[in-house]
Amino acid sequence: MDGTCKDGIIRCEVEGRQVLGFDTGLPPQAFVKARLGNLLNSEGLIVDSTVHPWKPEGTVEHQGHILLYGKNFTGESLEVLLSRGDDTSLLALQWYIKALKHIAEFDSRFFDTISFFPAGVLIHRDGTVFFAPAVLAKRFYEYQDPEYYISKVLRWLHPDKTGINAAVFTAACITYTLVTGCAPFSISRSSELERAQRILNQDIRDGFYKPASLLKPRIDLELTDLLDSILEPVKGKTNRDLEDFIRILGEPGKKKLTDLFNASEAANISTTLLQREFKKRERSIKIQRFFRIYRYVMLAGLGSALALALILWNILEGQKDRPTTKGMTPPEVVKTYYNAFNTLDHQWMEACVQKGVSKGDIEAVINLFVISKVREAYERKATVIDPETWNAEGAKPTDVTIFGITDLSLKVLTPIPIMPVEGEYCSIEATYTFYYPESKMADSIPSESQTIQNQIPSTPKQEIRKDILTLIWSKKSWKITAIDRTLINPQSDIP
Structure with a gap:
């Protein structure tokens, strides 16, 4: 043997x-x-x-x-x-x-x-x-x-x-x-x-x-x-x-x-740079998992496949009247992009960026928009509010999802061309506080015994972000072509 x-x-x-x-x-x-x-x-x-x-x-x-x-x-x-x-x-x-x-x-x-x-x-x-x-x-x-x-x-x-x-x-x-x-x-x-x-x-x-x-x-x-x-x-x-x-x-x-x-x-x-890149990717994966799981749990729990189809149809219909940044200055483009977080307006976000840029931000907004509309159809009340409104009302505990940004501050880093030509660039720094749902579902799939209420986040997480945005003059309008994001106070559970 x-x-x-x-x-x-x-x-x-x-x-x-x-x-x-x-x-x-x-x-x-x-x-x-x-x-x-x-x-x-x-x-x-x-x-x-x-x-x-x-x-x-x-x-x-x-x-x-x-x-x-x-x-x-x-x-x-x-x-x-x-x-x-x-x-x-x-x-x-x-x-x-x-x-x-x-x-x-x-x-x-x-x-x-x-x-x-x-x-x-x-x-x-x-x-x-x-x-x-x-x-x-x-x-x-x-x-x-x-x-x-x-x-x-x-x-x-x-x-x-x-x-x-x-x-x-x-x-x-x-x-x-x-x-x-x-x-x-x-x-x-x-x-x-x-x-x-x-x-x-x-x-x-x-x-x-x-x-x-x-x-x-x-x-x-x-x-x-x-x-x-x-x-x-x-x-x-x-x-x-x-x-x-x-x-x-x-x-x-x-x-x-x-x-x-x-x-x-x-x-x-640079080990520090490698660690930073890994943390960014780790955080991105965890947020994507959260929205992926949260979306399907809501759909399964509410039995709202038809409602979702109607919402998606409305989104596609809205493509006919897509917004444009023509006539906007670079600071106006940047401000419009960040305001869209609070209104869950993915069309304006897409209008402000070149194709393929900030895909994670836009997908997060689309997912939450779809989820909120399904919940509203079922619960017959608003289910998502922006943090500015929430803070103005006293920041009280709520079962409503808090999502968006506050305290947006812009700083022009490079001169903005008065008469821009095709392919010309400028840079703007944006500092703001980002609010997003806290949930334990990022790492696991809830069992069927969990209630819908337990799965809906009730307390927002906050993190201060600093983004360096590069804008390019393309086809007679300014577009965001790159966003370099730094977390000033990264959360411990989502690095």
Whole structure:
């Protein structure tokens, strides 16, 4: 015996020869009743310079469980090799990625049937790589221990990607782990398993992780750019493939782990700037999650799909009379943009900016506008007021949502051209207090037992913001082309 049931992949002796087995987690009677004979049709791969199929040959009872076994393969798991954190780990990763490339060239459809997460991969000292059948490797961890399944399998796999894209994502997760010492996506240990899995999948979809350069500032810039372009959806517009990994990590044995770090680049990296950028992204993701969850909870709770459709129809109808900033000065454009927070007028916000600018602000206003109209139709009263009105009425506790800004102050930073020409710029600084709903729903999905009243925020959060706005003269009007935002008093719960 050369392994244990806890390993999942087991080496044992059958009829005088060594074989590789997979624990089904079922005793003989249960295995027969479950009718799992189709597992014998699953297929793994052995990859050296070519690709060879590996198939189960039969079943055998081992320590009270049924094993599916096949041809023996000698090697250590990629998970164990990575844990060493040395040149051996890098060599294993280089062999692993090289094998993935061979599979992609042979038939990329195999990526949907094999295990390429670390615990499901074995690597021989000569560089030959074994990829277990996904259905067998996943089954053991899922039935042995659901928490084990999350950490051994799910944290390495993108819930939506398939084929070569799934393999590239997993390769990025493994590379990140090797160079930083921790996995990119953490697991919530304090949550029940179903919720922990849901949060993990949400983090992966949103790209909610700390950039490798923040944890290891000396990491090679080309490598951290590769990882960010794959792990962060916003940056992942450029297609990256396995060849990019081979180019940066090197062919097997050609680079050492220290070659992935560059001391000369460390001086050019500001850890403070990296931390600030991460906090901005973290805050943006949490606010987006709040509005995403809040919107669907309201719609489900009120049963108002028809009302929502009518509201959206009104919004689309209103596109015919879109506002314009023609004739406005830059300060007037900026003031109009911020006033639209209080009136929930996304059309004026869109009129004040160039396409694609301030997408997060505009989406927040649209979401809250839709939610407020649905609630008003149901509750027959105003459900959102701006903070200026709320303060004027004594800032009393209320079940109405407080959203918007107060104390707007503008400062012209660069001269404003009297007779502007196409493409000319100017800059304005805006300082103000932003009010937004406080809710515990940013990190979790409320249960059905929670009431609508408990889900509606009652106390606004406040933060003082300073924005540097760049405006451009384009098509005979001033438009905001960039907003650089700084939080003067960032909140602790939404950084």
